[in-house]
Amino acid sequence: MLIRPATLNDIPTLLQFEQGVITAERPFDPTLVPGAIKYYDLEMFITSPDVELLVAELDGQLIGSGYARIKQSEKVYFDFERFAYLGFMYVLPQHRGKGINKLIIDRLKEWAKAQGLTELRLQVYAGNEGAVRAYEKVGFGKHMVEMRMGLERGDDNKA
Template sequence: MEHFKNQPIPMLIRQATIHDLPTLLQFEQGVINAERPFDPTLIPGAINYYDLEMFITSPDVELLVAELDGELVGSGYARIKPSEKVYFNFDRFAYLGFMFVSPQHRGKGINKLIIDELKEWAKAQGLHELRLQVYADNEGAVRAYEKVGFCKHMIEMRMEVE
């Protein structure tokens, strides 16, 4: 168990299980709803980003949840991916995603606890590179990732052709 922000409430960061799926599916919709304002290319209506059941069972994915007093309050995963370019100085990396903290628990360091555990998992897999994607206009998320050590690297741009 971990404590966050010097508060006495025990925070447990653990691997997700199949029993966590109903809550994880709600978290996924939370991620999607938070990202919709930043992405006009998302189709309207219900969508899913992740194959959460596969993430739970795959040896190449570490899906973690944050649990506070028996309630799931956050999530995140690291997935081993091959390098996109032959000229990178790494052949595999850990891609992080599904970073979600329940609104009432944001700002308490939960995201950092999850990322720290994912970083340790990546090291144990022999990986030396972590990557993630965040919408450039999502300033709060950008600041949160910078706060835990990520730095801006490449900006992907888009244009709609009419």
């Protein structure tokens, strides 16, 4: 098993992983528009010094991904100015439950520490219990719960 930085040559497979993430998240988010959507600017993630996009490779095949992105804190009262936001955590279904996500997160933690960061954050759908358990298993804890309420969409063009 090799955990390594993604390259531009990995983009075709990473685009498939992106659709896997979107497919997995659709049941938890009624606000996602139907049809094809895109979450990530993969080329920017690969080339930016503020992002570490990693892939897991087994026998020459990419089987997982994840990134850490340096973000500025929006709250001046936090005891950190910058933090690493983790995302694009994906493992092919046939390789789940083998600790691959943990290996990626461990490497992202190392990268974040090397950048002088002291805080890791990520978002996960509350209803995605498997993902919540997986993140808790590697040391994340619930911090805030974001809540939402959909409102009926009125026809603004009516006179």
